Amino acid sequence: MDFGLDKKHEMARSLFREFAENEVKPLAQDVDETEQFPVETVKKMARYGFMGIPIPKQYGGQGCDILTYAMCVEELSKVCGTTGVIVSAHTSLCMDPILTFGTEEQKMKYLPKLASGEWLGAFGLTEPGAGTDAQGQQTKAVLEGDEWVLNGSKCFITNGKYADVYIVIAVTGKVEKRGKMMKEISAFIVEKGTPGFTFGVKEKKMGIRGSATYELIFQDCRIPKDALLGQKGKGFNIAMHTLDGGRIGIAAQALGLAEGALERTVDYVKERKQFGRTLAQFQNTQFQLADMATRCEAAQLLVYKAAKAKETQAQYGVEAAKAKLYAAETAMAVTTKAVQLHGGYGYIREYDVERMMRDAKITEIYEGTSEVQRMVISANLLK
């Protein structure tokens, strides 16, 4: 078992790291303070292929693998959690379901423009009454002639308003399953600008403040019949598959946040002196850093393993769940410890660690809470 990276992955990582240091890091604090979506950064990332990393070349992508995509999100998140999640949501939550479930026409229509970064993608599943209980969907899609008519709303949608293409999950009817009447749920591709599709509230968040989190509103929104993604009635499966992949992206984001916080802290404790010594010379500091570093490496191994699993296995939900669970809890623990080791300065916004701690919290929640990940992992053990 070779734990090292080959040359192309090392070179890709160096590219992501250099880009993150030079282009993303200088803006991170400002993006957080102003809550402005980093439009120019997205354009720059698009220029170098970051918006289409794992998409095959025949659909305009870079033709690289999931591991490379995960490393990109990781390196970006080391300096800016907002930028990491923009790439993650666009890639895993929008492009991946089109690639996996789309018709050839849908793939050719959407993937080249999404992979090139000309268009940005998003995913609408969550509703006010349907978070972890995704079956609580209320948004409806009714077939009238050659059109689906959407009515309802989605909330907490990442890349909302800035995205051009949205994968929207909606109820298309009722079906009988195991003697019970259940909702028939389907998936659709909806373009921004479609009449009847508007945006509501922009959320004010604790962290990833530059990430645009919007409400989507559908009022008699008419989309073509062929906007259906995959089979009618398979929307819930499509959503769950999509989230399996999305979890790898978020795990990578959490990993990056943890690693970035650790790096900042190592630099800080070498400089900061109290009682005539640097903080680094105190054994308490050394032991804390050792624990943080070990957790980060363990998280990285889980994330990379999950990425490889998605490349090589038909089912990878358990690996993804373990990676996200561990990386998110690591991010929270490591960033919190990082603030503590910075002392008073850790609480000051000029020092990156407080932002990283605020950014880390959401990784334990979105795309499946840590509780959901535990459900997935234990269900697999106990089946």
Next chain:
Amino acid sequence: MKVIVCIKQVPDTKGGVVFNPDGTLNRGAMLAIMNPDDKAGLEAALRLKDQFGAEVTVLTMGLPKAKDMLIEALAMGADKAVLVTDRKLGGADTWATSSTIAAAIRKLEYDIIITGRQAIDGDTAQVGPQIAEHLGLPVISYTQELKIEDGYAIIKRQYDDRYHMIKAKLPCLCTALAELNDPRYQTVGRIFDYCDKVEADDKDTISTFSRADLDTLRDEDCGLAGSPTKIAKASDKVRKGAGTKVQFDTPEESVAYLMEQLTTRHVI
């Protein structure tokens, strides 16, 4: 339009400096980067590709590990790469280096050759102009701006407290300053493509020239033996002395002392 860009893999001094017993650098043992002036030259070439569809060939003389730098150049957008490598060429000074590179360039087609002004390891700034002399081409160094119009290179040359605008008929050679531009990054997909091709030993991706291929190069002009200049001594950075440490009770006293020292020593 065909552009040749000469690039050099230089030590990344962040990783520390290692010397051979004869005073030359042990490049194989050091972290390496593309020389910054050369990278600017490559970016200038890639802008000619963007504008005119020029074909960009990067060329380097170095160790086999310089292939990594060539992959980086290809991933930035270069079309072809040439590696000039042979033990017999090692230890070369600027004369031997420029003679060797000129011999390699004679086997290629070009409208313009771009080199970096100087490398951060040697700092001589000689190789670019020497290549031009070997090839009988006009050379414009310290290029701050480069345009091509109707078979001419129009170059803004940096010069002390002013600049010169120079128009040179192609083919010519110019040496680039790092300030010439902001080099682009590599593209992810191209990194993968070219790494795969190099691993598969694809000859079309990186052409390799050994000593035997350079038929216009004389033995007395290559390698350590063909170098009129030799390194007398090389050492790591000389460590500064411990300096003078003083301590005062108040910041005001410290500042007053510091100001007096700076004024006395004519620093300010």
